[in-house]
Amino acid sequence: MLRYKTKEDIMQPQSNPDIPTCAVNLRIRKDVRTLIDRAAKAQSKSRSDFMIDAARRAAEDTLLDQTFVRVDEETYQHFLNVLDSPPCNEGFERLMNVKKPWG
DSSP: OOOOOOHHHHHSOOSOTTSOOOOOOOOOOHHHHHHHHHHHHHTTOOHHHHHHHHHHHHHHHHHHTOOOOOOOHHHHHHHHHHHHSOOOOHHHHHHHTSOOTTO
C-alpha cells in the first residue's frame, strides 16, 4: 500500500523528542527573515527546521572541508604507523605493480 506524505507529515519537527534541545536566538534583518521564510515554505518546512537544516549542513561542510586536523602525539604516531605499514593482499600487490604512466 502506498501512502503519500501530507503537508502535516512534512511540517512535523524532524527532531527526536527524547533528545534535549536548547534555544539559539538570532537577530537578522527583516528582508533576510522574509527570504528564509519563502525558502522554508518552498520546502514545506518551518522557519526553525529550515534554519537548523541549513546551519547543520554548513557546519558539516565546513568541518569536512578542513585539511588541517589537530591530534595529540600518540594519535599522530599511530597515523604514521598505519601509513608506513599498508596491508599486504593480492589487490594491493596488483595495484603497486601497475606500470605508472609517468615512467
